[in-house]
Amino acid sequence: MNTQTGEKTKPVSGVKPNASQGAAVPALGDIIGYKLRRAQLMVFQDFIESFSRLKLRPAEFSVLAVIATQPGLKQSEIASMLGIKRANFVALMDGLERRGLAERRKADSDRRSHSLHLTPEGARFVKKMSAVWQSHEDRLITRLGGTEERDRLITLLDRLLDDEEG
Amino acid sequence: MNTQTGEKTKPVSGVKPNASQGAAVPALGDIIGYKLRRAQLMVFQDFIESFSRLKLRPAEFSVLAVIATQPGLKQSEIASMLGIKRANFVALMDGLERRGLAERRKADSDRRSHSLHLTPEGARFVKKMSAVWQSHEDRLITRLGGTEERDRLITLLDRLLDDEEG
DNA sequence: TTATATTGTTTTGTAACATAACATTCTCGA
DNA sequence: TCGAGAATGTTATGTTACAAAACAATATAA
Numbered sequence: 001m002n003t004q005t006g007e008k009t010k011p012v013s014g015v016k017p018n019a020s021q022g023a024a025v026p027a028l029g030d031i032i033g034y035k036l037r038r039a040q041l042m043v044f045q046d047f048i049e050s051f052s053r054l055k056l057r058p059a060e061f062s063v064l065a066v067i068a069t070q071p072g073l074k075q076s077e078i079a080s081m082l083g084i085k086r087a088n089f090v091a092l093m094d095g096l097e098r099r100g101l102a103e104r105r106k107a108d109s110d111r112r113s114h115s116l117h118l119t120p121e122g123a124r125f126v127k128k129m130s131a132v133w134q135s136h137e138d139r140l141i142t143r144l145g146g147t148e149e150r151d152r153l154i155t156l157l158d159r160l161l162d163d164e165e166g
Numbered sequence: 167m168n169t170q171t172g173e174k175t176k177p178v179s180g181v182k183p184n185a186s187q188g189a190a191v192p193a194l195g196d197i198i199g200y201k202l203r204r205a206q207l208m209v210f211q212d213f214i215e216s217f218s219r220l221k222l223r224p225a226e227f228s229v230l231a232v233i234a235t236q237p238g239l240k241q242s243e244i245a246s247m248l249g250i251k252r253a254n255f256v257a258l259m260d261g262l263e264r265r266g267l268a269e270r271r272k273a274d275s276d277r278r279s280h281s282l283h284l285t286p287e288g289a290r291f292v293k294k295m296s297a298v299w300q301s302h303e304d305r306l307i308t309r310l311g312g313t314e315e316r317d318r319l320i321t322l323l324d325r326l327l328d329d330e331e332g
Numbered sequence: 333t334t335a336t337a338t339t340g341t342t343t344t345g346t347a348a349c350a351t352a353a354c355a356t357t358c359t360c361g362a
Numbered sequence: 363t364c365g366a367g368a369a370t371g372t373t374a375t376g377t378t379a380c381a382a383a384a385c386a387a388t389a390t391a392a
Contacts, residue, residue: 022293022296022297023293023296023297023299023300024296025231025234025235025292025296026231026296026299026300026303027231027235028228028231028232028247028248029320030303030320031228031231031299031303032209032303032306032307032316032319032320033206033209033210033213033224033306034224034228035319035320035323035324035327036202036205036206036209036323037206037210038249038323038327039202039323039326039327040199040202040203040206041249042326042327043198043199043202043326044199044203047199057347058199058200058203059348062194062197062200065191065192065193065194065197066194068191069191069193074370075370075371076369076370076371081194082194083204083207084349085349085350085351086370086371086372087349087350087351087352087371087372087373087374088349088350089371090371090372090373104371110357110358110369110370111356111357111358112356112357112358112369112370112371113357113369113370113371114370114371126191127189130188130189130190130191130192131188131189133189133192133197134189134192137192137197137198140198140326141198143325143326143328144322144325144326145325149322149325150198152318152322153198153201153319153322153323154195154196154198154201156310156315156318156319156322157201157202157204157205157319158201159309159310159311159315160205160208160209160306160309160310161201161204161205161208162309223378225379240339241339241340242338242339242340250380251380251381251382252339252340252341253340253342253343253380253381253382253383254379254380254381255340256340256341256342270340276338276339276388276389277387277388277389278338278339278340278387278389279338279339279340279388280339280340
């Protein structure tokens, strides 16, 4: 448990150290949130281009991935797992159903809820989707410098997320 | 966690790992973009709460930080530096000007452009803002495990961004 | 000069995200 | 068992971020 303010913040790359007593005006390169946002935008950009042919957006991709690996979950379960408000999940799921990739089934255990499943066509689609994702991911790993660096990045991001795992 | 690539996968040199065989459906935890997005949302959430009292949003914060450290830049320069379309920058700058924090000055060298500066009140505001940011950032650093981990995170994010620095 | 490019701006459209209200169904304590 | 309250999916609505097109004023280049 290191004190945060105790140690001088080391300039990351050619950034001036801050000497004054009050907090220095942060340089862009020192702002975690800023770097995080820019990196996320870059990654999503690559993702969107990679999936333009399949006409699949990041949120749709994540929903199909969850349904594929955990079929039968309730709509609200998947929504909350992905941090999507269930109100906004409806249209998203409508789209997947309209394209014949996934379907809602009435659960007889709880007639309010819908359990979500892939259609046969959806299963085929997920295969193509996974291949496209793999090459996208490989591109990112290359940029990072290898799988080891990828794992380190994931570990650090997990630390930020730790207590909101849900 | 690392189900799909195993420990030893090093396809990074441009060789596709699963070219012949189909790629596995990715688990959420293995998707860089997903983790990145969730972490970014968490960080922005903390940022927004930290700055609710000052009524300052991330984009406004970044603009003030740039103007404070590099006064006199042109509007379009700051916009592109932050990845904000100049069309969308107008309303943002209007807001800062309306609050008396920053101002546009007609540059006589180029009468089309506006050079951006802090007002005296803006300079005072930036001091408070920097202090608030510092505690926000310290919170993140604590979550990461220290300044060393923060630096490692920044380094990794920079690798993703490397060739779009601008 | 004339043609072309840049700067700031307005307008407009789209997508992401949140909140409130509702009908249906379930749960559970009185 | 009933009835109050919660959960589920849905609709409707508003807000915000972001992108693209067009424009006037000004600068630059041929």
